[in-house]
Amino acid sequence: MAIHNALGKAGEDAVAAYLEHNGYVIRDRNWRKNRLELDIVATKDNRLIIVEVKTRSNTEYIKPQDAVNWQKIRRIVIAADAYVKHFRIDAPVRFDIITAVGDAGAFEIEHIKEAFYPPVF
Incomplete structure (x- = not known):
């Protein structure tokens, strides 16, 4: 596994643990x-x-959340719509971005609730 893939997996694991610790129930990863x-x-x-997870070893060049551009938002919203239809979910949907910056085992987590709203297509 490439180093950046391992870092991304570790960041996503840290975010999942953070969510569970804060009372969220993980349905899917x-x-x-x-x-x-x-x-x-x-x-x-x-x-x-x-939740869109963005993991970085540092914020020297760009904040992780800034990597979520309008094209990425569009893909997330389309995927969320497919998810809701597939599982026939009737509940309000919220889009969050959670960043994990640092190294495995020592991430700084930032939770941006309602990071974006679905654009009108």
Whole structure:
């Protein structure tokens, strides 16, 4: 496994642990349908939470959340729509970004709730 892949997996594991510690129930991790993917799908307070995880070793060049551009948002929203339809979910959906910066075992986690709203296509 490439170093950046290992860092990404460790960051996603740290974020999943963070969510569970804060009362979220993880429904799925790395859910895929065709070419669509959702990093983490969780529930809390009768809401479906779609979490985009961004892991970086440092923020020297760019903040991790800045990597979520409009194209990425569009793909996440399309994937979330597919997820909701596939599982026939009738609940409000929230889109969060959670960043994990640092090294495995020593990540600094930042949770950005309602990081974006679905654009109108």
